Amino acid sequence: MGLVQDQRLDVQGTVVDSGRGKVFGWIAKLNEVTHSATLKHFPQLEVQADPDQPFEVSGYANGESINRGYRCGPINTTFTPEKGKVYLAEFQFVGQGCELHVYDTTQPQQRVPVASAPSL
Numbered sequence: 001m002g003l004v005q006d007q008r009l010d011v012q013g014t015v016v017d018s019g020r021g022k023v024f025g026w027i028a029k030l031n032e033v034t035h036s037a038t039l040k041h042f043p044q045l046e047v048q049a050d051p052d053q054p055f056e057v058s059g060y061a062n063g064e065s066i067n068r069g070y071r072c073g074p075i076n077t078t079f080t081p082e083k084g085k086v087y088l089a090e091f092q093f094v095g096q097g098c099e100l101h102v103y104d105t106t107q108p109q110q111r112v113p114v115a116s117a118p119s120l
Helices: 024-040
Strands: 053-066 070-080 087-094 097-104
Touching: 053 087, 053 097, 070 087, 070 097
Parallel strands: none
Antiparallel strands: 053 070, 087 097
């Protein structure tokens, strides 16, 4: 009988949209402070990944807007980070759906798409 590896994701944190750029700045700042202090939700999240080891990112969204609920995901993708590189995983709404993309942002002025594969 073989050993089965735990396939659950190790959750590093939760990223939330504070409304920055959509509401008054003080409201967005209040949202960010409240979420980070009480709920451990952040406008962005930074983690260290082991180089040359597959790294899985998962994104989903749900909530309500005016007279309408929405839900998208989860979407999982896996890529293999390289030593000394910086990456950005970006979850976006596109039309009626959502997408998750990974970019190499080692050079801050460039966003180079990274080969990734959908995860189950």
